[in-house]
Amino acid sequence: MRRPLIALFTAVALLATAACGDSSDDGSAAPAASGKPDAVNAGVIAILDVAPIYLGKEKGFFSKRNIDLTLTTAQGGAAIVPAVLSGQYQFGFSNAVSLLLAKSNNAPLKVVCNGNNSTGAADDFAGLFVKPDSPIKSPKDLVGKTVAANTLKNIVDTSVRASVKKDGGDPSQVKFTELPFPEQVGALQAGRVDAIFVVEPFQQAAIAAGMRKIASSYVDAAPNLTVALYFTSTKLAGENPDLVKRFTEAMQESLAYADSHSDEVRDIIGTYTKIDPATRAKMTLPKWPADINRESIDALATAAVTDGLLKQKPDVAGLLP
Amino acid sequence: MVSVAARRPRVTGRRYRSVTLGALGLIGFGLVLEVAPRIGVVPIDFAPPTSQILVTLVGQLDDGSFWTALLHTLGTWAGGLAIAVVAGAVIGVLLGSLPILRAATTTTIEFLRPIPSVALIPLVIVLYGPTVRSTLILVVYAAFWQMLIQVVHGVADVDPVALDTARSFRLSPWARVRHVVWPSALPYVMTGLRLAAAVALILTITGELVIGSPGLGKEIDTAQQSNEVRLVYALIVVTGLLGVLINLVVRWGERRLLSWHPANRAEKGAA
Numbered sequence: 037m038r039r040p041l042i043a044l045f046t047a048v049a050l051l052a053t054a055a056c057g058d059s060s061d062d063g064s065a066a067p068a069a070s071g072k073p074d075a076v077n078a079g080v081i082a083i084l085d086v087a088p089i090y091l092g093k094e095k096g097f098f099s100k101r102n103i104d105l106t107l108t109t110a111q112g113g114a115a116i117v118p119a120v121l122s123g124q125y126q127f128g129f130s131n132a133v134s135l136l137l138a139k140s141n142n143a144p145l146k147v148v149c150n151g152n153n154s155t156g157a158a159d160d161f162a163g164l165f166v167k168p169d170s171p172i173k174s175p176k177d178l179v180g181k182t183v184a185a186n187t188l189k190n191i192v193d194t195s196v197r198a199s200v201k202k203d204g205g206d207p208s209q210v211k212f213t214e215l216p217f218p219e220q221v222g223a224l225q226a227g228r229v230d231a232i233f234v235v236e237p238f239q240q241a242a243i244a245a246g247m248r249k250i251a252s253s254y255v256d257a258a259p260n261l262t263v264a265l266y267f268t269s270t271k272l273a274g275e276n277p278d279l280v281k282r283f284t285e286a287m288q289e290s291l292a293y294a295d296s297h298s299d300e301v302r303d304i305i306g307t308y309t310k311i312d313p314a315t316r317a318k319m320t321l322p323k324w325p326a327d328i329n330r331e332s333i334d335a336l337a338t339a340a341v342t343d344g345l346l347k348q349k350p351d352v353a354g355l356l357p
Numbered sequence: 358m359v360s361v362a363a364r365r366p367r368v369t370g371r372r373y374r375s376v377t378l379g380a381l382g383l384i385g386f387g388l389v390l391e392v393a394p395r396i397g398v399v400p401i402d403f404a405p406p407t408s409q410i411l412v413t414l415v416g417q418l419d420d421g422s423f424w425t426a427l428l429h430t431l432g433t434w435a436g437g438l439a440i441a442v443v444a445g446a447v448i449g450v451l452l453g454s455l456p457i458l459r460a461a462t463t464t465t466i467e468f469l470r471p472i473p474s475v476a477l478i479p480l481v482i483v484l485y486g487p488t489v490r491s492t493l494i495l496v497v498y499a500a501f502w503q504m505l506i507q508v509v510h511g512v513a514d515v516d517p518v519a520l521d522t523a524r525s526f527r528l529s530p531w532a533r534v535r536h537v538v539w540p541s542a543l544p545y546v547m548t549g550l551r552l553a554a555a556v557a558l559i560l561t562i563t564g565e566l567v568i569g570s571p572g573l574g575k576e577i578d579t580a581q582q583s584n585e586v587r588l589v590y591a592l593i594v595v596t597g598l599l600g601v602l603i604n605l606v607v608r609w610g611e612r613r614l615l616s617w618h619p620a621n622r623a624e625k626g627a628a
Contacts, residue, residue, distance in 0.1 A: 079486075079487070081582075082578075082579050082582055082583075083582065108486075108487060108569070109569060109575075109579070110487045110568075110569045111487075111566075111567060111568070111569045111578060115482050115486075115487055115568065115569060118479075118482055118483045119482060119483075119486040119487065122483050122484070122486065124485065124486025124487075124488070125486065216581075217582070218581045218582070218584060218586075221402075222400065222402070222403045225400065237583060237584045238584055240584075241402075241584050245402070308579075309579060309582065309583040310576075310579055310580045310583035310585040310588055311583040311584070311585070312583075312585065315584070
């Protein structure tokens with residue numbers, strides 16, 4: 037009678053050891069003296085913005101610089117920044133405003149290269165949408181209304197306020213409510229919010245649902261806005277500048293390649309997201325210039341102060357390479 | 358044993374009826390979810406009908422990443438559960454057998470036990486990043502208490518006369534645990550195991566979903582971020598089925614191990 041119990045426990049315990057086995061040796065970024073490639077772990081978000089790093093890995097831009105790159109998707113910057121600071125990841129991907137806020141809190145972070153930019157044209161990869169029959173005709177009509185943002189006090193509300201300001205409205209009179217991207221189109225249809233700000237592929241969902249685009253807020257925030265960047269900890273930047281240099285070079289090559297091979301980009305997006313091929317073909321892709329648009333980061337830092345996100349302007353020059 | 362065997366046909370008949378009723382309930386639930394979006398009670402874009410979810414689910418069966426995710430989830434679940442069950446059983450027997458130790462720890466346990474496992478997420482992310490280890494900690498933390506509390510109660514429920522008899526026969530402490538305490542606590546242990554197994558599955562999926570460690574939860578999140586609504590529901594159906602399966606397996610094990618127990622005998626007798 038007791039033997040089956042013992043068998044059960046043994047089986048479960050064996051499974052346990054199997055499950056724990058692979059989590060012991062985390063990739064460390066020790067200098068490769070023996071010619072062995074550096075194991076590098078980078079934290080990204082499973083969105084189209086990070087397509088270049090996936091493409092660059094596939095094309096061998098990292099391995100030819102002696103970097104053995106592992107990409108891990110995390111749920112947004114909330115997990116990536118602490119994981120980079122604690123050394124779990126050597127590099128991470130985050131939007132510019134999150135990094136500015138972290139910098140103003142003296143988080144020891146250093147940007148290493150550009151992430152992605154708005155297209156700079158009305159047809160951007162993100163947009164501000166209202167219902168087809170909404171009385172809101174342009175961003176200034178949002179005064180006193182509620183806009184859904186995936187994260188509050190971040191790049192989305194900063195950009196939407198820029199749209200309102202540009203259109204002649206008072207940005208401080210716009211209300212924001214936090215709602216994840218997947219829920220926004222439904223919330224707008226149900227009339228729970230007056231406007232939504234969504235990125236691809238949800239922009240396609242909004243268009244398919246007949247919603248009306250009233251602005252491309254990333255475009256309004258600054259010309260050719262740098263939306264997100266790759267960063268590391270100041271510790272790693274100080275200890276292993278050579279690795280950072282090689283990663284930056286590989287990333288710049290990846291960005292340039294992605295910017296000129298949009299078909300390959302649409303294919304690679306299918307490998308790390310579940311976006312269906314029809315939507316992938318229709319989506320507006322971001323721009324991937326190799327260089328950071330410093331003026332646009334400065335404009336975001338100024339806007340963060342104007343909007344009251346920050347008391348004083350963070351040290352932009354100290355954050356950027 | 359002979360009497361149990363003699364009763365078996367009736368027991369089986371009863372079980373067939375409950376299985377049939379259970380399946381009918383599930384089919385009815387599926388039908389409601391099929392019809393509701395089609396007649397416009399819920400928006401079809403965000404709550405797809407059952408048939409579309411099932412078609413998507415079948416489509417996943419020849420996708421390698423689905424099976425990898427399923428294995429990851431099962432591995433984290435089994436690993437976390439095993440650690441929690443073993444630790445809960447050992448510590449539970451210790452605390453249950455030594456009243457001083459039990460009195461000294463009760464307050465601490467009652468303080469720690471209600472802390473929701475998910476509240477530890479920021480801590481484990483800083484410690485281990487979005488890894489299996491992080492999720493494993495959540496699973497162990499949640500499942501451990503389910504097991505511990507049951508085992509402590511089970512050990513406390515041991516008949517003191519039987520224990521005294523064992524003492525007067527000069528059974529060693531180990532032999533007393535093995536022959537007196539353990540069999541009498543076993544029903545409690547199995548209840549703890551059943552509760553821990555379900556809680557461990559919930560925390561595994563939650564951890565994958567929120568932390569981003571590999572598994573079905575992470576696939577659900579990726580599908581959500583990709584606006585693949587049908588796939589989100591298809592994967593949720595898989596997690597539900599996993600829950601049912603795990604419960605069936607544990608209940609089956611429980612019936613086999615505890616066939617001698619009055620609770621089981623009474624149930625069969627009433628049939």
